[in-house]
Amino acid sequence: MITETERHGESAAVVLFEMIEPHLALVTLNRPEKRNAVNGEVAAALEVIVRRIEDDPQVRAVILTSSQDKVFCAGADLGAVASGTGLSMETAHGGFAGFVFANRVKPWIAAIEGLAVAGGFEICLACDMIVASRQARFGLPEVKRGLMAGAGGVHRLPNRIPASLAYELIATGEPIDAERAYATGLVNRLVEPGQALAAARDLAGRITPNAPLAVQHSLAVARAGAALPDGAARVLASERMAMLRKTEDFREGPRAFVEKRDPVWTGR
Structure with a gap:
């Protein structure tokens, strides 16, 4: 059983893990100097944590959040892509960030305070539920860089919001604010700034007592x-x-x- 903050060698600083309640885990992206952009280190650490959570019967729900309130995740580290190490941000079992295509049976809740764009938004879409503060924003700007949101964005978003709106966001690359995301059903809980984690804990607390x-x-x-x-x-x-x-x-x-x-x- 995982009982305390996990430290995964050099990956300890970029993804943090802790048990915040007996059956509730908190996973925190923690690369603030790069707006939590995903590189190989983040992907490797998150994949390890996902597998440990899946293997631990005491963990019944998970909250995924950021250590900073302005940005959840800015997506792929384009510096890593430019340097030729972009493939390292995908893992064999988890895909992008070691997470978006991972086989997971336990419920994950994304707690978002700030910007979740590109791969950061795709990480949100890979979670089962999203709690967001009013200052959160979501977007898939890949087309503005000649890219495609292939880590789940282009095929998952139309299943989470009305298809016509999904097509607009995908084709224009423009973001959506938290209030509209909530109105479309993308976001489960909309809260005031600074309250996303607390609201996610409340939501998780309605899940963990169940079988x-x-x-x-x-x-x-x-x-x-x-x-x-x-x-x-x-x-x-x-x-x-x-x-x-x-x-x-x-x-x-x-x-x-x-x-x-x-x-x-x-x-x-």
């Missing part, structure tokens, strides 16, 4: 089912339900209800 395997199987169906026809999604849900029925927690929930007590989840 962890039930949350994970339910989210797995929700994530995949959005891109499937109804029949295929129903099959997937049935398969996951069959898996859930074999768990101890599946029996514990109804038993605790009948016995008028709080359930004790084991994650098994």
